[in-house]
Amino acid sequence: NAGVMQNPRHLVRRRGQEARLRCSPMKGHSHVYWYRQLPEEGLKFMVYLQKENIIDESGMPKERFSAEFPKEGPSILRIQQVVRGDSAAYFCASSQTGRYSYNSPLHFGNGTRLTVT
Amino acid sequence: KNEVEQSPQNLTAQEGEFITINCSYSVGISALHWLQQHPGGGIVSLFMLSSGKKKHGRLIATINIQEKHSSLHITASHPRDSAVYICAVGKETSGSRLTFGEGTQLTVNP
Numbered sequence: 001n002a003g004v005m006q007n008p009r010h011l012v013r014r015r016g017q018e019a020r021l022r023c024s025p026m027k028g029h030s031h032v033y034w035y036r037q038l039p040e041e042g043l044k045f046m047v048y049l050q051k052e053n054i055i056d057e058s059g060m061p062k063e064r065f066s067a068e069f070p071k072e073g074p075s076i077l078r079i080q081q082v083v084r085g086d087s088a089a090y091f092c093a094s095s096q097t098g099r100y101s102y103n104s105p106l107h108f109g110n111g112t113r114l115t116v117t
Numbered sequence: 118k119n120e121v122e123q124s125p126q127n128l129t130a131q132e133g134e135f136i137t138i139n140c141s142y143s144v145g146i147s148a149l150h151w152l153q154q155h156p157g158g159g160i161v162s163l164f165m166l167s168s169g170k171k172k173h174g175r176l177i178a179t180i181n182i183q184e185k186h187s188s189l190h191i192t193a194s195h196p197r198d199s200a201v202y203i204c205a206v207g208k209e210t211s212g213s214r215l216t217f218g219e220g221t222q223l224t225v226n227p
Contacts, residue, residue, distance in 0.1 A: 033214065033215075035215075035217075041219075042203070042217045042218065042219045042220055043160075043203065043205070043215075043217040044217070045214040045215060045216070048214055056214055058214075059214070091159070091160060093160075105162060105165055106150065106162055106165070106215075107162065108152070108159055108160035108161070108162065109159060110158060110159030111159055111160070
């Protein structure tokens with residue numbers, strides 16, 4: 001049973017390009033969360049999605065960032081017109097239900113390290 | 118003031134020492150998580166707890182809901198325990214998203 005899969009592991013983009021980060025949750029998990037870790041800072045919540053629905057996007061920057069979790073396929077975090085300040089590690093986590101419990105723990109992926117040059 | 122505070126920020130220990138990392142929070146929570154992050158690596162969930170104490174191998178996590186405080190203990194520390202340890206809470210009011218502490222960088226020397 002594969003864990004949460006994120007790709008790519010490393011992504012380099014020039015300023016102004018688009019970045020697409022993918023997250024495949026664990027099998028049977030329908031709840032996906034995206035977190036960002038800026039250099040020398042702690043993790044910050046970005047968005048919480050269920051299949052085909054955005055549940056909570058209160059942590060997403062107002063512009064250039066979007067996320068989706070389609071019925072089929074991975075969750076995508078999309079950053080348009082990247083700037084140097086977007087350089088960070090982006091982590092995805094998944095769970096079976098929306099409320100963590102001993103029987104529904106949270107699993108993290110290995111992250112995507114985005115570098116904007 | 119951050120809603121989740123960890124101490125210490127950095128901790129250096131000798132192999133075999135008993136280690137304690139503390140986490141205090143100022144909000145009502147549904148659960149508290151301890152996470153481990155290795156350099157350049159992913160994040161591993163060590164514990165999720167809402168009351169009492171949990172033990173897994175050499176790791177022990179405790180939580181005191183009344184005092185809004187949790188501790189992570191490592192017994193007989195080993196260099197491979199060197200990592201960043203992160204405390205995170207699921208707030209009662211914010212559903213499923215986590216709020217994180219800044220992390221504690223632990224270095225265990227042989």
